[in-house]
Amino acid sequence: MSHFGRSGPPDITDTYSLLVLNITFRTTADDLFPLFDKYGKVVDIFIPKDRRTGDSRGFAFVRYKYADEAQKAVERLDGRVVDGREITVQFAKYGPNAERINKGRIVESLPRSRYRSRSRSPPRKHRDYKDRDYRRRSRSRSHDRYEHDRYHGKDKDYRRRSRSRSASPDYSRGRGRGRYEDDRRSSSRSMSASPARRSPSPRKSPSPRKASPPRGESPDIHSRHRWSLSPRNVSPQGRPANSRGPSPRNSDVEE
DNA sequence: GTTGAGCGTT
16 A cells, blocks of 8 residues: 555545645655654555656645545644655645535545634636646746835745745755856856857857848748747657657757 | 756546
């Protein structure tokens, strides 16, 4: 009984799902099982993984048999340090059995006095079911959030789920945003040059022809135009529009 | 080998 989610959903009857966030990328169901099972009867644990890489996404779903136990686990395991990282346990909102939870009114059934203490009705965002597919497009959108949040201040704590404790500005420390800026700067500087191919010229003058292209807008403009108008062309598989074309290698872009 | 807001499979 260690391999959860192997035979798919065993039985989602009278079972409540809990969402565990903030877990490490190496945490597995086996690691969470003993933790959650200690506080209640865990029916099944499922951790969504990437189909391409197969790595954990950083969150898991724990199914409890009873709501009272699940709620208890949420209060007990929520904020617990697992694998050196603080995990966030809360009732799953979106899901196949979301209706069940809605009907069960688990959130209302339990004393919200304590529940509100931790997270006072987090409106989150206008997320829809179709939006959930978008999340897999890019896991790291820190820079996006930053621009969106701008400098409001209180909004910054929002992402922390009002966990009190501390602002924990460690997320913006060192890597993450700093690296992105560097990348962007570098890109801007040598945007004309081929990003994939770098001039191995040891001399200081990098690409003399590109430095002053009076009318040499043939290759440079072309290459830049292509990159701009085909941002999604980066797909390795290309477009399966032509199934009859068994050409795995698309020589459309090769310089 | 990295990352860090979020919501799920046979």
